[in-house]
Every structure is written in C-alpha cells, then in structure tokens.
Amino acid sequence: MASLHPSLRSPITAADRVLLEIQRAIVEGDIAPGSKISEPELAKQFDLSRAPLREALARLERCHLIERIPNAGARVVKLSTQGLLSLYQLRETLEGLACRLAAEHMADTEIAELRALLDQHLNTQRVREGESYYQEAGDLDFHYRVILGSKNEYLINILCDELYYLVRMYRVQLGMNGPRVSRAFDEHKAILNAIANRDGELADLLMRRHIAASRRNIEKQLEQTGT
Amino acid sequence: MASLHPSLRSPITAADRVLLEIQRAIVEGDIAPGSKISEPELAKQFDLSRAPLREALARLERCHLIERIPNAGARVVKLSTQGLLSLYQLRETLEGLACRLAAEHMADTEIAELRALLDQHLNTQRVREGESYYQEAGDLDFHYRVILGSKNEYLINILCDELYYLVRMYRVQLGMNGPRVSRAFDEHKAILNAIANRDGELADLLMRRHIAASRRNIEKQLEQTGT
DNA sequence: ACAGATAACATTGTCGACAATAAGACTAAA
C-alpha cells in the first residue's frame, strides 16, 4: 500500500505523533476552521523543531484538513455546504465501487468477521443508546472493513487516508446523531447481505443510497447552523 | 482547490523545480522502477539541500510514484498488471463521475472550447499521423478539461494531481499507440456530444467504456513485455 | 562451514540558524 495509517506503521516518528495530535485537534474543532497555522507557534507548542512539523503539515494538506499557499502559510479548511456536497458525491461513487469490489474479492472469513462485528455493534447500540461515540466508531469500522475488502490499493488509500478525516470532521462538528443511527445499522446489514451473496451490483446501489441518506442528514444540520 | 499543479502556482520554489524534474524522470523511466531513492545522492545531483528534496519526495509519494518506509528510505514504484488494473478500475469510475458532473456543470462556452480543441486535435492527428507525443498530449488535454468541468474540487485533485502521473507512467513506459489512436478521437467526440446534450448518464457510460478500452490496450502491451 | 551476535557504516529523522518572500505598519502626498 502506498501509505499506511501512521498508527499502524512500525516505527513511529515525531512527525507521526504531532500529525495525529493536530489531526485530532482540527477534526474535533479545537483548532478553529479557517484559522491560520503558524509553524513557529505550533513547533513551540508541541516542543519540536519545524522540520517534523512541516512533514506533518504536508500530510494534513494531503487529507484536505489544511490548505497551504507557498510563502504565505497554511489555514485550516472551512466547512461549507458546497464542500460537503462535493465530498459526499465522491464518497457515494467511491464507496459504491468499494462495495462492488468487496463483493467480488472479500474472503468468506472476512465476511463472517464483518457479520460478527455488526452483531456486536447492535448489542452495544442497545446498551448505550444515544451515545454517538460508540455508534460513530462502529459505523467507521464497518465502512473501513468494506473498503479494505475491495483489495484495491488506490481506492483504499483515497478513502481511508485522504477523505476519511474530512468526512469525520463534518460528522463531528455538525453532529451525526438522532434517529438515523438505528436506521444506519439496518442499512449496514443489508449491504453485508448483498456482499455475502456476492451481488456486487446490489451492494454498490445500497451503499450509494446509504451514504446519500447520511449526506442529507448532515446537510440538514448544516442548514440549521447556518453557513 | 487543495493543491494546484506546481507549474500553475505563482511562486515557484526550489522544491517545486526538483519535484518536476524527478517526476518527469520517473514517469519516463530515466529512474528505473523499483530502484532505491537516495536522498543525499539526489540532493547532490540537483545541487540543493535535503530539505526541499524531502518536500518533493513527500509529493511524489502522494502521486504514488514512490513508496516510502520510515527510517528505511524510498523506492520508485514498480509497474504491474495488478497495479494497472486497480488504477484503471478507479479511473473508470472516477472519470465516469467526472463526465456526468461535467454534463451538469460545464458552461456552454467551456463546451464550445472543448469542441474547438477536438477539431484542432483532429487536424494535428492527420498531419502528424503516428506521432504518439501529440496524440498523448491531446488526449490528456481532453480528459483534463472534462475533469475540470466536473467542478468537484476533490475529484479534480484526485484525478489530476494524484492519479494522473501514474497513468502517464504506464502509458509512456508501455506505449499507448497503434490503431487505438484514431478510435480514441471518435470516442472523445461521442463523449463531448453527450456532455453537450446534457446527458450525464450517457457521458458517464461512454467515458467508462473509453477508459476500459484504453486499459485493455495497455494490458496487451504489458503481457507481451512480461511482468 | 554456518549461525548468531556485534560493530562499523550509511541513511533517514531532527535540529537550530540564515535567506527570501509576503504581510502589516507607517509615512507622505493628493
């Protein structure tokens, strides 16, 4: 694979650590959208030199969390309805493809594991109803596994390493919760069944619908908050 | 847009220059696939320090031309049938989407310009029959404009900045030529017509077929050469 | 002779300082 998630790579460098911290801070809104990134300031804050920090910034740019202008500096991205639309448009298509490929390429054992995962999520959902953290983690886990099941390295890279964090940022800052939660589980189940039946076309369709529904949900939140 | 092509950005830095040079060298095979990238060596070769070089390497990794392992170094990617398949699988879907969006979002003037471009290519094709360089440039130009016409920043970024160079590497090193050249023009024309008719669905379908045909063509070359 | 440990080497990661560029403040003229 071109680039693995830092936490999954053997040697963890200083740049990796600061990357994860800043990534989290941006995604969760601790660093405000649109705010300027100051290299000296951040370097002092994390107590390291600018070299590993710049490495981290390069990767943050790669996953669309910041925008850099040469000789001018970097800014945290601003969320927008247009951006959300573009992002989810892409996700629909890409994860749809991932589903179709997963239906072709996932091993039976992988499918069984995925089914076990869903059952497990269903339980935790019942126990901790309304707590969006577990729900979100479970949802991401499901999507992750399907994407990995596609066995297409470029597709995996784009979805998991480049688009994922931005998707999460929209969800965290705009709130993915409410009645959609329970429905999402049913949709996951249906997708899994399609994959298990090796029906790539149906899996594709269901995943696209699933994401479209998710998009509409967030869009609603965005309009309430105001651009 | 998250990241523009270096040559299109106002301030051109040393890292940009060396990036373009190495990029070209890798794509055209001057630096052999699979060979190790030595930072000190390249720095000496291009007569600059390792800092801008590492910046360039980070971007090369981003467009999948090299693979880096922390503390171990970077290697130029190796071409493979599997890689080609994965890449074109993705391209089919993504450029199909781009076409559908282009049919929705391109301005009439843009469509007119694209038509003019195609006519122009037809002429140069007749004049310089068989010279694949112009053909390739023209083909890329067409695809570029359609992608830009989608008006989806993430889609544009992925296709133009991340996947493009690798696509070109396969084409350059394996040779896209022969009878496919003339047929490609007709396919471009058909795609353009669909876009002009605002028939996104058809444009999507035609583009996917167009790329699938292109893939089969290269695949054939790859099998002849041997893995 | 072969396997494992060890040491010498090379390469990458990180650091602090300097140079080049852009942003902002201040002055001066209309």
Next chain:
DNA sequence: TTTAGTCTTATTGTCGACAATGTTATCTGT
C-alpha cells in the same frame, strides 16, 4: 481623509550538522 509607497516585521523556504535508526560486514563460537 484616503491612497500610494516604503519600511519594518514576521513567516516561510532553505541550509548544514547532529542524533537515531536501519543495514551490512565482520567476528566469534559451535
């Protein structure tokens, strides 16, 4: 008062050196 220009300041880009890690060759013991 506004605006254009200049100058100051701060930030980014680049550099050379050091530290940490990976790799390779050597040495030792069986």
